[in-house]
Amino acid sequence: MPDSQTRLDQTLAAFDAANAEDPNRETDQGESHPKEWLYGRRMTETLNVFCPDASEPLQLAARCQHIRRWESPRSDYPDGRAGYKKWRSQLALHHGRVAGQIMAEHGYDEETIRRVQDMLIKRNLKRDPEVQTLEDVICLVFLSHYLEDFAQKHNEEKLIDIIQKTWNKMSEKGHEAALKLPLSEPMGRLIHKALGA
Known part of the structure; x- marks a missing residue:
């Protein structure tokens, strides 16, 4: 074994x-x-x-x-x-x-x-710390690697909605990590606009 x-x-x-x-x-x-x-x-x-x-x-x-x-x-x-x-x-x-x-x-x-x-x-999301950690990682991977591609296919209103929904799934620790991601300047601006909306 x-x-x-x-x-x-x-x-x-x-x-x-x-x-x-x-x-x-x-x-x-x-x-x-x-x-x-x-x-x-x-x-x-x-x-x-x-x-x-x-x-x-x-x-x-x-x-x-x-x-x-x-x-x-x-x-x-x-x-x-x-x-x-x-x-x-x-x-x-x-x-x-x-x-x-x-x-x-x-x-x-x-x-x-x-x-x-x-x-x-995602059983017990928000109540199970490990399920929440997995959700945070999913969101961080999306923001890091897939948001830029999404931005080519959707208008700004749709992108802001996607970012806000993504943000709502994350924990405070996830939010802190997301704000430190090395995103391109346009994606960084988009996230800050979504969070300020």
């Missing part, structure tokens, strides 16, 4: 392998990567800075937050807010199933698997 750290490393590598099959690509620093593989790595990098003493389940949940997301596309659900909410809730369950199967294959017990799955569906 591998020790805890070896098992964790092997499971994170298995999550990466699952995400490496993503047919969608994203370029980072001039290199093309599978989109969700890159997202998982960004989640871990951000968690390591934001919460360096994160528990094993939290480390696992961060890495598998978008695991095999392309298998449940938004286009499979109706347009509009209700369709979007249904897609998001089903997506979280999909991530939990895939992650749980991989974790079981690597020797994790049911309690740990269920804990990771609860984090993925």
